[in-house]
Amino acid sequence: MAEPPESRLRTPALFPILIRHFLALGLVLLSTGVLFLLRSSLNTSTIALLYLLPVLLCTMLWGLGAGLSAGSLAFLTFNYFFIQPYYTFKVIHTQDITALVIFFLVALLISQLVGRAKQNLIAAEAREQELASLYEISSSLAGVNRREEIVQILARQVQDIFLAARVEIEVLPVSDEAGFRLSLPDEKAYRQDPPAWVVPLETARGVGGEIRLWRKMPFAPESENSMLAAIAAQGALALERAALTRAENKARVLEESDRMKSALLSSVSHELRTPLSTIKASATSLLSGEVEWETEARLDLLNVVDEEADHLNQLVGNLLDMSRIEAGALEPNRQWNLISEIVSVALERMKRDLEDYRVEVDICEDLPFIPVDFMQIERVFINLLSNSAKYAPKGTVIRITARTENDHTMLVQLTNQGPHVSEEHLGSIFEKFHRVTNAERVTGSGLGLSICKGIIEAHGGRIWAENLAEGFAFNLVIPLTWNGRPATLVETEN
Amino acid sequence: MKVKPHILVIDDEPQILRALRTILEAKRFQVSIAATGEQGLAFAASEQPDVIILDLGLPDIDGVEVCARLREWSQVPVIVLSVRDEEKDKVLALDEGADDYLVKPFGIGELLARIRVALRHSAQLHGSPEPVVRGGDLEIDLARRVVRKKGKEVKLTATEFNLLAYLASNAGRVLTHRNLLEKVWGPEYTDNVEYLRVFMSQLRRKLEQDPRHPRFLLSDPGVGYRFSSDD
Numbered sequence: 181m182a183e184p185p186e187s188r189l190r191t192p193a194l195f196p197i198l199i200r201h202f203l204a205l206g207l208v209l210l211s212t213g214v215l216f217l218l219r220s221s222l223n224t225s226t227i228a229l230l231y232l233l234p235v236l237l238c239t240m241l242w243g244l245g246a247g248l249s250a251g252s253l254a255f256l257t258f259n260y261f262f263i264q265p266y267y268t269f270k271v272i273h274t275q276d277i278t279a280l281v282i283f284f285l286v287a288l289l290i291s292q293l294v295g296r297a298k299q300n301l302i303a304a305e306a307r308e309q310e311l312a313s314l315y316e317i318s319s320s321l322a323g324v325n326r327r328e329e330i331v332q333i334l335a336r337q338v339q340d341i342f343l344a345a346r347v348e349i350e351v352l353p354v355s356d357e358a359g360f361r362l363s364l365p366d367e368k369a370y371r372q373d374p375p376a377w378v379v380p381l382e383t384a385r386g387v388g389g390e391i392r393l394w395r396k397m398p399f400a401p402e403s404e405n406s407m408l409a410a411i412a413a414q415g416a417l418a419l420e421r422a423a424l425t426r427a428e429n430k431a432r433v434l435e436e437s438d439r440m441k442s443a444l445l446s447s448v449s450h451e452l453r454t455p456l457s458t459i460k461a462s463a464t465s466l467l468s469g470e471v472e473w474e475t476e477a478r479l480d481l482l483n484v485v486d487e488e489a490d491h492l493n494q495l496v497g498n499l500l501d502m503s504r505i506e507a508g509a510l511e512p513n514r515q516w517n518l519i520s521e522i523v524s525v526a527l528e529r530m531k532r533d534l535e536d537y538r539v540e541v542d543i544c545e546d547l548p549f550i551p552v553d554f555m556q557i558e559r560v561f562i563n564l565l566s567n568s569a570k571y572a573p574k575g576t577v578i579r580i581t582a583r584t585e586n587d588h589t590m591l592v593q594l595t596n597q598g599p600h601v602s603e604e605h606l607g608s609i610f611e612k613f614h615r616v617t618n619a620e621r622v623t624g625s626g627l628g629l630s631i632c633k634g635i636i637e638a639h640g641g642r643i644w645a646e647n648l649a650e651g652f653a654f655n656l657v658i659p660l661t662w663n664g665r666p667a668t669l670v671e672t673e674n
Numbered sequence: 675m676k677v678k679p680h681i682l683v684i685d686d687e688p689q690i691l692r693a694l695r696t697i698l699e700a701k702r703f704q705v706s707i708a709a710t711g712e713q714g715l716a717f718a719a720s721e722q723p724d725v726i727i728l729d730l731g732l733p734d735i736d737g738v739e740v741c742a743r744l745r746e747w748s749q750v751p752v753i754v755l756s757v758r759d760e761e762k763d764k765v766l767a768l769d770e771g772a773d774d775y776l777v778k779p780f781g782i783g784e785l786l787a788r789i790r791v792a793l794r795h796s797a798q799l800h801g802s803p804e805p806v807v808r809g810g811d812l813e814i815d816l817a818r819r820v821v822r823k824k825g826k827e828v829k830l831t832a833t834e835f836n837l838l839a840y841l842a843s844n845a846g847r848v849l850t851h852r853n854l855l856e857k858v859w860g861p862e863y864t865d866n867v868e869y870l871r872v873f874m875s876q877l878r879r880k881l882e883q884d885p886r887h888p889r890f891l892l893s894d895p896g897v898g899y900r901f902s903s904d905d
Binding site for chain 2: 486489493513515516517518520521522524525527528541545549553554555558667668670672673674
């Protein structure tokens, strides 16, 4: 008869088959000893009945095989010690022969019955265990969307359940994602040996990978095989679900960026048309020979064309910056720079927009160098100044101050006397196309502040806005260190 | 020098060419046009123009390469036209020997000023350099190493003077950070822009009326510095 399949999945075979048989035989011998002492006071049929006890016990404890061994040995010892003539296997009386035969048949029957019941119990337990394990796996895989994480969980569970010496899971590459391989405990274990078991990670859509298992213990084909197949199916499903979720996220991001692009296009075409219509109107007026323009009016029209061309150029510059930030291609070309120099270049460039404002700069010349991209930080100031010139009333003060906060950061503040922004909008003014007031009154792409944020963050700094008692402030924190080091002092010869 | 200075414009944008030709001819320049780098190089070799205006984005070869190849045999002043996208190329072109640059879109006043500087500079290359550079109330005596502001001598350190002298003797032209560092500090200092920042800021404090709004010592963001002697 075949050995019962490897029983519980979670407990190892504590008693390998041979030991179980020895134990069964031992128990029968022990019983024989006890019965032998009581031989004079018991008759043969009672002894036969009592002999059934150890056989029953063996079957229950160690399975059908052990029970059969016990039954066979009991048959022999019963005959040898308890049926006259003693100490021979000879049988003289017919009734003793009948007793022996019946004993053997009963032992056989009991072993079968009890053994089968036990086998069923074990199988039921194993199924329950299996279901519990599968449930555990599926619940730990639920909601996990990273392939690496899924494979990690899967490998750990397989190793636990099958007591594997090594588990390796290979995930094949799919469309734009590279394949990879994970090995528990590590690559080195059982490197030379071929895996004891290989199961594909397969779904309706095809094979996505493979689970490989190494272990010293032999495999029980039936139960373990189906268990491993079930786990592999779970894993494959989880991987597929994760792939679908990622694809869905990607689609959502694309959709979002599409939405942003159309918002950008509509905003941009509006913003482009405004200066263009001014330019077109001025140029056509000058071209038409119908009116004799006075010198002053001519000059005025030409100035409008010039100014609007500058606005267009600034808009295009902002669009380029924005697309670079979006593409993650905004790499600051860092050099050691002086904040005072950057600010004065920005102010010079914004001279025309700022002529109606009082600009005050309070920046100490002895401030340390900052490791920044000159042009990018200049653009930050240009955008902040342009924003101030849009919102703050004419004739008011725009102030720029800078000081070191500690050895690592510099705080730069640009304040104007513009209107407050409600607290809940303070953060979102740095988002694209966000405008606090209605778009008609204020021109611009709605990109300026989000570009500032993109640039400052690319420099490892921080930017935020704040309402002051009297006006509005932009705060910038700029790092003073580059690769963890501050600027070296320059010998000035003075 | 010819009566009418000859300008070669190498650019592939027909509208820019049309505008430049009209404007420059009105300003009494002789204007020639090339639409590709190769054509431009060939023309420069055969006609020897006085100034070349070179766009960096050409259809055949890169403007930077045109500049480098031109410099193998000619010292003709080159003014580079670039859009902001070509920031790095611009510095590269200057380091390859271009004399100046203009960012598109540009005002025509700026272009004419750059052409004037270029012509003056090329005249100096043939004659002897001016020993004294003047700008507003500043007077820089290159030979005697003396600087006067409103007639009063200003004390400068050796490095400060070397830096100022190099900028002033190239008055009107932008000099790249790399170029300045190499000439004033030495080839091993070409990446130490912080030296320039500090010494320029010192020079401004000593020479400018308002160091925050410099008139003579101008920053060219991302590129270098320029000494402006224009009033």
